[in-house]
Amino acid sequence: ETGVTQSPTHLIKTRGQQVTLRCSSQSGHNTVSWYQQALGQGPQFIFQYYREEENGRGNFPPRFSGLQFPNYSSELNVNALELDDSALYLCASSLAGLAAQETQYFGPGTRLLVL
Amino acid sequence: AQTVTQSQPEMSVQEAETVTLSCTYDTSESNYYLFWYKQPPSRQMILVIRQEAYKQQNATENRFSVNFQKAAKSFSLKISDSQLGDTAMYFCAFMGNAGNMLTFGGGTRLMVKP
Numbered sequence: 001e002t003g004v005t006q007s008p009t010h011l012i013k014t015r016g017q018q019v020t021l022r023c024s025s026q027s028g029h030n031t032v033s034w035y036q037q038a039l040g041q042g043p044q045f046i047f048q049y050y051r052e053e054e055n056g057r058g059n060f061p062p063r064f065s066g067l068q069f070p071n072y073s074s075e076l077n078v079n080a081l082e083l084d085d086s087a088l089y090l091c092a093s094s095l096a097g098l099a100a101q102e103t104q105y106f107g108p109g110t111r112l113l114v115l
Numbered sequence: 116a117q118t119v120t121q122s123q124p125e126m127s128v129q130e131a132e133t134v135t136l137s138c139t140y141d142t143s144e145s146n147y148y149l150f151w152y153k154q155p156p157s158r159q160m161i162l163v164i165r166q167e168a169y170k171q172q173n174a175t176e177n178r179f180s181v182n183f184q185k186a187a188k189s190f191s192l193k194i195s196d197s198q199l200g201d202t203a204m205y206f207c208a209f210m211g212n213a214g215n216m217l218t219f220g221g222g223t224r225l226m227v228k229p
Binding site: 033035088092 | 119146147148150152157158159160161162165206208210212213214215216217218219220221222
């Protein structure tokens with residue numbers, strides 16, 4: 001069984017640039033959630049994708065967007081990067097669906113630094 | 116909106132001893148799940164234990180057990196026979212009816228000393 005994988009592991013960008021982070025879900029899982037974890041804090045929910053549609057969104061601006069592909073992998077895109085976007089971005093997959101409360105399993109994260 | 120509070124930013128315990136990490140939450144929902152995740156320095160968030168709110172019996176996974184007090188909205192984690200590999204950040208998390216998001220507490224840094 002393959003776990004959740006994320007790429008890249010580390011990334012350095014400049015303020016105003018755009019970034020794409022990638023996530024492959026655990027085999028058999030159909031739902032992907034993204035979280036932002038600032039240094040020294042707990043993760044904050046960005047959004048979730050189920051069947052290629054956004055299924056819930058946290059308190060993040062529209063410049064945070066995502067995609068889910070037919071193979072259930074996902075991308076997180078952030079436009080117009082700001083210094084405060086520097087964080088660990090975590091992807092989690094689950095075998096869930098609309099209103100299904102299933103355990104989320106996390107990938108190792110992508111550390112983004114915005115200069 | 117749900118909130119999760121972990122009141123102990125840091126804790127330490129001697130190897131082989133028992134430690135309890137505290138977590139309280141606030142919600143108006145009746146059907147929810149609670150989780151403890153461990154995040155070692157490698158960064159990967161690892162599931163420790165999960166509790167369904169409708170179950171009265173406290174969940175147990177080997178050396179890890181919870182004390183779930185639904186009326187008090189309290190969900191503490193007990194680690195027995197602490198091992199050096201238990202050193203990590205521990206996060207308490209809540210999942211409500213929507214089933215799509217986890218709300219995390221601020222975390223407790225646990226250090227297991229030899």
